[in-house]
Amino acid sequence: MxxxxxxxxxxxxxxxxxxxxxxxxxxxxxxxxxxxxxxxxxxxxxxxxxxxxxxxxxxxxxxxxxxxxxxxxxxxxxxxxxWYKSIAPFDFNWSLFSGMKASPEDEVIEKNDEYILSEKVLRLPAKYREVIILYYYEDLNIREISELSNINLDTVKTRLRRAKSLLRKMYEGVELDGE
Structure with missing residues (x-):
């Protein structure tokens, strides 16, 4: 020392x-x-x-x-x-993930967009939701996600790609069929 x-x-x-x-x-x-x-x-x-x-x-x-x-x-x-009980994600607030300020009009639009996005992300199957949250909101790279979740690197990449595809489909109005 x-x-x-x-x-x-x-x-x-x-x-x-x-x-x-x-x-x-x-x-x-x-x-x-x-x-x-x-x-x-x-x-x-x-x-x-x-x-x-x-x-x-x-x-x-x-x-x-x-x-x-x-x-x-x-x-x-x-x-x-x-003890676990299913709870609907109505109190989710993505604004906790960012510290940026916008105009009041932009905030209303952003809050609506964030709510819609958060609702869709939380509707993803857990294996896809996990990689989206860790990659985009917690800024972990694919290697870190692989280590954290004990999942093969290529599997993480695949799940991330599929998660983005599922989110695109949700925005297009296509419902998930139990995937």
């Missing part, structure tokens, strides 16, 4: 991770469970798990990718649990 530099504690690192990623973790969890309350619970579980395993974290991936992987796994566990 260099003179004058102190080692960061586990608690300090956790606090930094919570500050930087808690909102993104909650939004990611929401895209799976479609309930803000459940997403908040999952967020807490993610950071508890993070704290318990921080000492064993290997620098093979970034903290962001690691936290997202925990989030995806906790969200999928929640969906498999006997």
């Amino acid at each position: 260099e003179p004058g530099r102190r080692t960061i504690t586990t608690e300090e690192l956790l606090e930094m991770l919570v500050d930087e990623y808690s909102e993104r973790v909650k939004r990611l969890a929401y895209t799976y469970v479609k309930s803000w309350q459940a997403a908040e619970d999952i967020t807490q579980e993610v950071f508890i798990s993070c704290y318990k395993n921080l000492d064993s974290f290997r620098i093979e991936s970034s903290y962001k990718t690691w936290l997202f992987k925990i989030t995806v796994n906790k969200s999928k566990d929640y969906l498999k649990s006997k």
